[in-house]
Amino acid sequence: MGIIAGLGSTVGATVIYLFIRKLGRNAVIKYGKYIFLDNKKLAKIEEWFARHGTKAVFLCRMAPGMRELISIPAGLSSMNFLKFIVFTFAGSLIWSISLTVVGYTFGKTTQKWIESSSYIFNYIAIIIIIGIFGYIVYRFVKSR
Secondary structure, three states, X not given: OHHHHHHHHHHHHHHHHHHHHHHOHHHHHXXXXXXXXXXXXXXXXXXXXXXXXXXXHHHHOOOOOHHHHOHHHHHHOOOOHHHHHHHHHHHHHHHHHHHHHHHHHHHHHHHHHHHHOHXXXXXXXXXXXXXXXXXXXXXXXXXX
């Protein structure tokens, strides 16, 4: 399972890498505004990637949230494709095998705990929904 997940992750990262490499920097700046990415931040990211390229690709594959994003500076810098694939697969493989082992080890225990305490999650969900609704009502009343 870990190997298959590592391969799947590598395929997805490669699609992002090739897409960004084809579109270029201007497109990233144009659409980056939707994720609060401007020209100044992108320049800092590119500078950081120039110093830590291959190491960053490898290590970021094991960091939630960064796993997908690291393909953007790799594509923008036109990182060597073979290096990108090798370091992406290596990092993704380690991450995927680790998650597979954790899931196998704690899967049954965690499932029993979730089933026995699922009512707690229902209360939490209700509190969150009431909080969001209350915030919307507050903003509406305050704007009037």
